[in-house]
Amino acid sequence: MITVTNRFLVKKGFAHKMAPLFISDKNLLNWEGFNKVEVNVCSEPEDHDEMNVMMFWDTVEQFKAWRESDDFKNLHRREEIGNKENNESSPIMGNRVVISEIAATLVK
Template sequence: MYVVTNRIKVKKGFAEKMAPNFTRPGALQSFEGFIKVEVAVCRDFEEYDEMSVNMYWQNLDGFKKWRESDAFKQAHKRPESKPGEAPKESPLLGSQIVVAEIVSSIGAATQA
């Protein structure tokens, strides 16, 4: 199993507003090998908040197909401004993708 983490720096106060965008039902759920998405928010930084969007995949082929798909492009498309309206400033400050294989894990102990 693999976890693909997108570490996204956003302006203070925007993480909670943006997090649900990554966990909406949609095309991602039907991609072969997809397991789940979790969004964690870290508020420990003075100048920004950081979201960790963790996508769990059975294999990397499924993730690669998702990244190359029209569904991915549509999901990451910026909303267009209305006529006569100035483009909205993005709350995104930067991001980094980290791909890691899960090689060891443990679950909660069962209670008798």
């Protein structure tokens, strides 16, 4: 199993407002190999929020198939349209995508 984590830096106060947007696409539930999405927010820094959107997939190939799909393109096209209108007012200050293999797990 792998995780794909999109690590965002966002303007202070926006992470909790944005978090539900990352679980609103129910089409993900239909993709082979998709397991879940978790959104974690850290409000500890004084000048910004940190938000980690972590997707769990069975394989990198299944994630890449989704990433190249029309579902992915349509989802992100809606975001681009909204951002073109107010690009300077976007709360996203930066991001980084990290793909990791799950090497060990402890579950209760």
